[in-house]
Amino acid sequence: MKLRNKLWLGMGAAFLALFVLFEWNDYRESRANILSELREQAQILHGVLVATRRTYQHVFLESGVPLNEQTLHFLPAHAMGKISNNFREWMGNGIGFNNVSDRPRNPANQADAVELEAMAYFRASPQSTQRFVPFTAADGAAYYHYSAPLWMEPHCLKCHGDPADAPRVISQRYPDAFGYRAGELRGLISIKVPVSTVEERVMSVWRKQLLQNLGLMLAAFVSVALLTQLFVIRKLKRIRRAADRLAAGDLKARAELPGGDELAHLGQAFDGMAQAIGGREHALQEREELVRLLLESTAEAIYGIDPEGRCIFANPACARLLGYADSEALMGRQMHELVHHHHADGRAYAGAECPIHRSFREERPVHVDNEVFWRADGGMLPVEYWSYPMRRSGRVVGTVVTFFDISERLQHEAKSRLAATVFESTHEGIMITDPHSRILAVNQAFTRVTGYEEEEVVGQTPVMLRSGRHDPDFYAVIWRALREAGHWQGEIWNRRKSGEVYPELLSISAVHDSRGDVSHYVGMFTDISKIKESEARLAHLAHYDPLTDLPNRLLLSSRLRHAIEQAQRQQTRLAVLFLDLDRFKNVNDSLGHQVGDELLRAVTDRMGERLRAEDTLARLGGDEFIALLERIHEPRDAAMVARSLLEALAQPFTLSQGHEVYIGASIGISLYPEDGASDSELIMHADVAMYQAKDQGRNAYGFYTQALSDNANQRLEMETKLRRALERGEFVLHFQPQVGLADGRLIGAEALVRWLHPGQGLIPPNQFIPLAEETGLIVPLGEWVLRQACEQWLRWRDAGLAPVPLAVNISPRQFRQQDLAQVVRRVLEETGVPASALELELTEGALMHQGEDAETALRGLKQLGVSLAIDDFGTGYSSLAYLKRFPLDQLKIDQSFVRDLTHDTGDRELVSTIIAMARKLRLKVLAEGVETREQFDYLVEQGCDAYQGYLYSRPVPADEFETLLRGRG
Numbered sequence: 001m002k003l004r005n006k007l008w009l010g011m012g013a014a015f016l017a018l019f020v021l022f023e024w025n026d027y028r029e030s031r032a033n034i035l036s037e038l039r040e041q042a043q044i045l046h047g048v049l050v051a052t053r054r055t056y057q058h059v060f061l062e063s064g065v066p067l068n069e070q071t072l073h074f075l076p077a078h079a080m081g082k083i084s085n086n087f088r089e090w091m092g093n094g095i096g097f098n099n100v101s102d103r104p105r106n107p108a109n110q111a112d113a114v115e116l117e118a119m120a121y122f123r124a125s126p127q128s129t130q131r132f133v134p135f136t137a138a139d140g141a142a143y144y145h146y147s148a149p150l151w152m153e154p155h156c157l158k159c160h161g162d163p164a165d166a167p168r169v170i171s172q173r174y175p176d177a178f179g180y181r182a183g184e185l186r187g188l189i190s191i192k193v194p195v196s197t198v199e200e201r202v203m204s205v206w207r208k209q210l211l212q213n214l215g216l217m218l219a220a221f222v223s224v225a226l227l228t229q230l231f232v233i234r235k236l237k238r239i240r241r242a243a244d245r246l247a248a249g250d251l252k253a254r255a256e257l258p259g260g261d262e263l264a265h266l267g268q269a270f271d272g273m274a275q276a277i278g279g280r281e282h283a284l285q286e287r288e289e290l291v292r293l294l295l296e297s298t299a300e301a302i303y304g305i306d307p308e309g310r311c312i313f314a315n316p317a318c319a320r321l322l323g324y325a326d327s328e329a330l331m332g333r334q335m336h337e338l339v340h341h342h343h344a345d346g347r348a349y350a351g352a353e354c355p356i357h358r359s360f361r362e363e364r365p366v367h368v369d370n371e372v373f374w375r376a377d378g379g380m381l382p383v384e385y386w387s388y389p390m391r392r393s394g395r396v397v398g399t400v401v402t403f404f405d406i407s408e409r410l411q412h413e414a415k416s417r418l419a420a421t422v423f424e425s426t427h428e429g430i431m432i433t434d435p436h437s438r439i440l441a442v443n444q445a446f447t448r449v450t451g452y453e454e455e456e457v458v459g460q461t462p463v464m465l466r467s468g469r470h471d472p473d474f475y476a477v478i479w480r481a482l483r484e485a486g487h488w489q490g491e492i493w494n495r496r497k498s499g500e501v502y503p504e505l506l507s508i509s510a511v512h513d514s515r516g517d518v519s520h521y522v523g524m525f526t527d528i529s530k531i532k533e534s535e536a537r538l539a540h541l542a543h544y545d546p547l548t549d550l551p552n553r554l555l556l557s558s559r560l561r562h563a564i565e566q567a568q569r570q571q572t573r574l575a576v577l578f579l580d581l582d583r584f585k586n587v588n589d590s591l592g593h594q595v596g597d598e599l600l601r602a603v604t605d606r607m608g609e610r611l612r613a614e615d616t617l618a619r620l621g622g623d624e625f626i627a628l629l630e631r632i633h634e635p636r637d638a639a640m641v642a643r644s645l646l647e648a649l650a651q652p653f654t655l656s657q658g659h660e661v662y663i664g665a666s667i668g669i670s671l672y673p674e675d676g677a678s679d680s681e682l683i684m685h686a687d688v689a690m691y692q693a694k695d696q697g698r699n700a701y702g703f704y705t706q707a708l709s710d711n712a713n714q715r716l717e718m719e720t721k722l723r724r725a726l727e728r729g730e731f732v733l734h735f736q737p738q739v740g741l742a743d744g745r746l747i748g749a750e751a752l753v754r755w756l757h758p759g760q761g762l763i764p765p766n767q768f769i770p771l772a773e774e775t776g777l778i779v780p781l782g783e784w785v786l787r788q789a790c791e792q793w794l795r796w797r798d799a800g801l802a803p804v805p806l807a808v809n810i811s812p813r814q815f816r817q818q819d820l821a822q823v824v825r826r827v828l829e830e831t832g833v834p835a836s837a838l839e840l841e842l843t844e845g846a847l848m849h850q851g852e853d854a855e856t857a858l859r860g861l862k863q864l865g866v867s868l869a870i871d872d873f874g875t876g877y878s879s880l881a882y883l884k885r886f887p888l889d890q891l892k893i894d895q896s897f898v899r900d901l902t903h904d905t906g907d908r909e910l911v912s913t914i915i916a917m918a919r920k921l922r923l924k925v926l927a928e929g930v931e932t933r934e935q936f937d938y939l940v941e942q943g944c945d946a947y948q949g950y951l952y953s954r955p956v957p958a959d960e961f962e963t964l965l966r967g968r969g
Contacts, residue, residue, distance in 0.1 A: 011228065015221045022217075023210055030205045034198055035144070039132050042146035042191045045097060046130070049080065049189055050148070068169055095197065099150060101187030105174040113138075115190050118147040123185055134195065142195035150187045152180045160186065235263040239270050251278035303330065304390065304400045307360065309351070311335050312398060321383075321405055323376035335401075339373040344380060359387035360399045370406065382406050429504075431523040437461045440520070449504070449527045451497030462523070467493040467501045478508065482521070486510040491528070502529045545619040547597055548604040556618035556626055560679040563630050567672055574630045574672045575638035578686035579607075579645065581623035582664040582698045589848045591659060599661060602653050610644045626683065635671055635703065642667045642701035650699065664699035666690050675704045719775055722768055725755055726781055732756050733788050734955035737964055738807070738926060738948045741940050746968045748839070750807040750948060751789040752955045753781065773813055782814045783823055790831040790838065792958050801965045807839040809871060812846035821860035828864065835865030841892065843871050855885055862887040869926070873914060883921055891918045895929020895949070902934045915942045 084098040100111040102119055111119060114135045121131055131147045152160065160180040163171045171178075180186060238255050245253030253274055257267030301318035303311055314327040322339055324330060330338070336351045343349050351357055359366040366387045372380045385403035389396045423430055429446035433439050439457045447453055450465065457464070470493065481488040489507040496502060504525040511520040543555035551559065560576070567574050581603065588596035604617070607625065611617055616628035627645070629638055646665055653661045668689025676682040689704040696702065725731060731753055738748040755763035772778040789806045796803040814820060828835055840861060847854045847870075858868060869890040870883075883891075893914055897907045911927070918925045927939050930949035939947060953964065 011221065011224055015217055015224075019213065019217045022213060023206075026209045026213070027202070027206045030209070031198070031202045034201050034205070038144065038193055038198065039146065042132070042193070043130065045191060046146070046148045046189050049097065049099075052080075052083075095191070095193050097189065097191040099187055100190050101150075101177070103177050104187070105177045109187070111188065111190075114145050115147065115188055118145070118188055118190070119149075119185060122147075122149040122188075126185075144193045144195065144198065146191040146193070148189045149185055150189060152182050152184045152186050154182050156180070156186065157182060232263060235267060239263075239267050242267075242270060242274070246274050246277065251281060300402050300404050302400065302402050303335065304398055305335050305356070306398045307396075309334050309336050309357065318403075321375075321381060321403075322373065323379070339375075340371075341374065342372075344372045344382075356385075356387045356399055356401055359389055360396060363389050363396050365389070370410070373403070382410055384409075427526070429525045429527070431457075431462065431525075433462070433521045433523070435518045435520070437463075437521065449496070449502075449525070450494070456497075465494040467495045469493040469501065482508060482510050486512075492525075494525075502527055503532055504528055545621075548601055548619050550604060550625075551616060551618040553618065553620050556616065556620075556628065557679045557683075559616050560628055560682065563628060564672060564677070564679065564682075567630070570631075572631050573633065574628065575632050575635075575641075576670045576672075576682045576686045577627040577629065577638065577642055577645070577701075578668040578670075578683065578690040579625040579627065580666050580690050580694065581625075581649070582666060582694075584623040584663055587661055587663065589845070591661075595655060595657065595659060595661075598655050599653055599663070602655070603649065603663075606648045606651075606653075607645055610641070610648050626686070635669075638669050638671065639701065639703075642669060646699060646701065666693040666698055667701035668693055668704065669701060670704045715771065718768065719771055719777075721757070722755075722772060722775070722777055725757070726777060726784070730756055730758070731781070731784065732957065733785065733792065734957055735792075735806070735961040736948050736955040737953045737961070738804075738946055739952050740946050741936070741944055746804060746964060747946055748805045748807060749961060750809075750841070750955075751785060751792075752809075753785050754955075769811075773811055776813060778811045778813050779817060782809075782811055783827070785809075786824065787827050787831065790827055790833040793833050793837055794831060795958075796962060796965060799962070801962065802968075803837065803965065804968075805837050805839055805867070807841050807869065809841045810846070812843060815842055815846045815854075815857065820857060821864065824861060824866065825864055836867075839867040839869055839890070841869045841871040844873065847886065858886050858888075872928075883917070883923070888923055890924040890926055890945075893925065893927045893944075895927075898927050898929045898935055898939075898949075899931075901938055902932065908938065911939075911944075912942050915944050919943065 080099050084096060087097060098109060100109050100115050102111050102116060104110050114133075118131050122128055126149075129148060132144065134142065134144050136142050157165070157180065159166050159170055160177055163178045166178065235257055238257060242253045242255040251274070254271045255267035256271065257264045298315065298317060301315065301321045303314035303318045306312050311330045311333050314330045316327060319325070319327045319330060322330070336349075336354050336357070340354060340356070341349055355366045355368050367385075368387075369384045371383060371385070373383050375381050382405070383403040384406045385401055387399050387401050390398040390400055423443050426443065427445055429449045430443045431439060431446055432441045439460050439462065442452075442454050442457055446457075450457075474492075478488045478490075487507070487509050490505075491503055492506045493501055493503055505528050506523060506525040508521060508523045510518050511522060513519040543552060543558075544550065545552045563574050566572075584596065584599070587599060600619075600623070603625075604619070607617055607627070611627060612629075614630060616630075618626045618628070620626060627641065629641060632638055645667065649663060649665045653663070655661060668686045668691070670676060670682045670685040670689060672682060675685045685704040689702050693700045693702040734752050734754050735749040736752060737746055738750060739745065740747045753765060753769075755765075755768055757763050769778070772781055786808050789808050793803045793806055810820070817823070824838075824840070827833075828838070847858075862868060867889040868887060869892055870888060871892050872894040873891045891914060893911055897911055900907045901911060915925050924945045926946040926948065927935075927944050928948055930936055930939065930947040930951045932951065935949075936947065936951055956964075
């Protein structure tokens with residue numbers, strides 16, 4: 001609606017309201033005037049009635065007219081009643097009057113309710129002379145009631161006083177209305193005016209005024225409207241048009257109203273305002289530009305949200321940290337759902353719990369020092385943020401959030417916590433001092449090592465820990481290193497609180513501040529008391545045999561080199577005695593390692609008794625010892641010592657468990673300077689001499705010669721050739737038949753390896769098998785023999801022959817391999833040979849050396865289905881106990897017992913005993929090395945099952961053995 005219409009409508013409403021107000025006021029005034037006029041008329045009427053009553057009464061009473069039934073009606077009360085009735089009829093408008101009483105003599109003058117109320121009023125207020133009130137009659141008609149009191153006057157007492165004084169006609173006719181006194185209320189002059197009469201007069205007057213006022217009001221309205229259009233609306237239109245242009249952005253818009261009235265002043269004020277707005281707009285644009293530059297250039301990320309949590313602004317740092325291309329990507333988005341939807345541990349983050357929203361709800365700033373926002377790529381961004389309510393006109397209209405990435409801070413805090421944890425939990429003692437060496441802090445390890453609590457040392461200097469073992473120069477070196485290099489590390493002796501001096505490995509570092517000045521010194525140390533003790537123990541262990549506490553090879557070499565240097569300077573001689581115990585292995589295998597160790601200690605004690613204090617007795621390992629004899633004059637001096645040692649060792653050793661053991665020894669002797677100029681040469685040559693002594697029958701000694709060295713070199717050369725032979729396939733198998741004694745039938749063969757050397761021809765087994773066993777080559781060589789034997793068995797079968805079971809020797813070294821059963825199974829599976837076609841031969845020594853493990857190994861082989869035999873039976877322990885325990889199938893009597901069978905009674909008894917024992921154990925017996933008919937006959941006589949030997953055939957190549965197989969067929 002236009003302003004003009006609004007003004008006209010407003011003025012019309014105002015004029016109408018004024019008109020209604022004026023008319024209502026006119027109506028009220030007219031009513032009041034008419035009521036006042038009626039009251040005045042009632043007062044006049046009252047005065048006339050009272051005057052008429054009094055005048056009529058005096059005239060009547062003084063007239064001398066006799067009072068009787070005829071003249072009684074001329075009394076004032078009767079006359080006034082008549083006048084009242086005639087007056088109502090004469091007026092015709094309902095107005096009437098009467099004189100009434102609460103004790104009337106004429107019933108027509110009986111006071112009604114409103115008149116009785118008026119009488120009560122006048123009795124209560126005798127000073128009142130009139131009463132004018134509205135009331136509603138019993139018939140519902142509304143009236144105005146005017147009343148005035150009638151008081152008893154003295155002349156009234158004649159008729160209303162004492163009845164005796166009243167005229168006889170009155171006292172006879174009216175028994176009531178007597179007993180009044182002068183001044184007492186007798187009744188009322190009552191005038192009643194109908195309200196309808198009043199209203200008719202009021203409306204008549206008001207309608208006349210209404211028409212007059214309405215004309216005047218319309219004329220005034222039209223005049224005001226024209227003046228308003230001319231002097232207000234036109235000017236307001238100009239101001240409005242200028243305001244519209246200003247609102248549209250025309251900062252040059254002006255109303256330019258001339259004159260000096262209020263609207264002209266308003267237009268001029270508008271023009272001033274427009275000019276001020278233009279200035280403020282320009283300033284605002286500059287401030288907005290400044291704010292924009294501030295938001296874009298600040299390093300802190302900032303964004304704002306409205307009460308619904310939608311982003312209303314964000315700076316580039318915010319977009320960059322959250323992983324968005326620009327700020328526009330965030331505008332209008334729900335920031336909580338976008339970047340704050342989950343906790344770091346993956347729990348959902350309800351918006352009601354969000355501190356940013358709490359800042360809005362509680363209208364206060366909120367600071368959170370460690371939470372996560374979520375980047376656009378789903379990655380976590382650890383942040384610290386502040387949330388501030390935004391207020392406009394005292395009302396919160398949103399929240400501004402400032403945050404920054406605290407990843408580096410968290411890393412630094414983690415490092416600090418780690419450093420603190422390391423400081424307190426590290427096993428190294430740590431002490432931190434200021435530049436003046438005053439102790440600032442120590443850790444628990446410091447207290448544990450030194451015994452000092454932190455409060456005892458803080459403020460002190462490390463001087464309190466000095467042991468007194470170092471001179472001032474030692475500490476001067478430390479300070480010089482700290483000044484020049486900023487670091488010193490080394491071993492130092494300090495003193496505990498208890499007074500105990502202890503060694504520690506100390507590292508001191510200087511810490512510099514940003515200016516490069518020393519701010520602190522950090523000392524880290526480790527108590528190396530136990531290390532020192534361990535070093536001493538390790539040094540002892542490194543140089544002494546742990547079992548016998550004799551010098552070991554390392555210490556022996558050192559002492560021997562020192563002895564050689566002394567002998568060279570002093571032109572003296574020395575001897576090296578290499579001693580190897582005989583039969584020690586048998587004792588160790590049969591009685592156990594504990595007994596063996598006890599024996600070695602007893603041997604050590606006994607040999608020590610035969611040596612001088614300056615001589616050195618060392619243990620190389622196992623059962624090998626070396627005695628170093630310094631400052632000898634002749635070789636016979638060494639020989640005498642060797643004989644003394646052999647004599648001492650030849651005596652029986654009685655051990656703790658009651659065992660009495662006999663052993664011997666073999667001793668090799670090398671001399672300086674004749675047999676070598678270095679420790680290694682002398683030991684090696686004494687070793688060679690010792691082996692020569694063993695070969696000569698044991699329990700002997702011998703001196704080194706060049707020939708012995710040549711033999712050792714040949715042995716080394718043989719080892720090299722042996723390794724190459726295995727690589728080049730120079731080994732072949734020969735097969736020696738095994739024949740049944742009862743029927744002479746071929747029942748099996750033993751596969752024997754031979755070395756077919758390209759230059760030396762066929763090398764017998766006794767020249768390379770012991771060396772292969774010693775070097776460990778026997779393991780791959782034994783597997784090769786096993787595989788070749790199985791493959792040859794297959795070739796014979798595939799050729800249509802009926803091959804016999806083949807026996808393959810398992811060396812002691814092979815038997816000690818834990819995977820022997822797996823190797824045999826693999827060979828059988830890969831070649832396809834049935835396990836029943838294979839017999840494995842083991843020596844007694846191999847079984848006894850393994851102890852309890854031997855039974856487990858044998859059962860593992862037996863489960864494969866192969867046969868098991870004891871080779872060279874009788875040369876070892878021949879224990880009935882192990883024969884019963886082990887899962888064996890056959891015993892092979894060693895050829896050394898068979899060789900002298902015909903002329904050695906002991907061998908015959910031994911052989912017969914073995915056969916009888918085997919029969920009781922349900923074991924088969926095969927005799928080896930049978931070469932004569934006499935041997936054959938004896939074995940048949942004793943019930944031996946089978947034999948092998950030159951009597952039937954020597955070991956032959958595979959093709960020759962094939963001929964035997966064909967002949968068998």
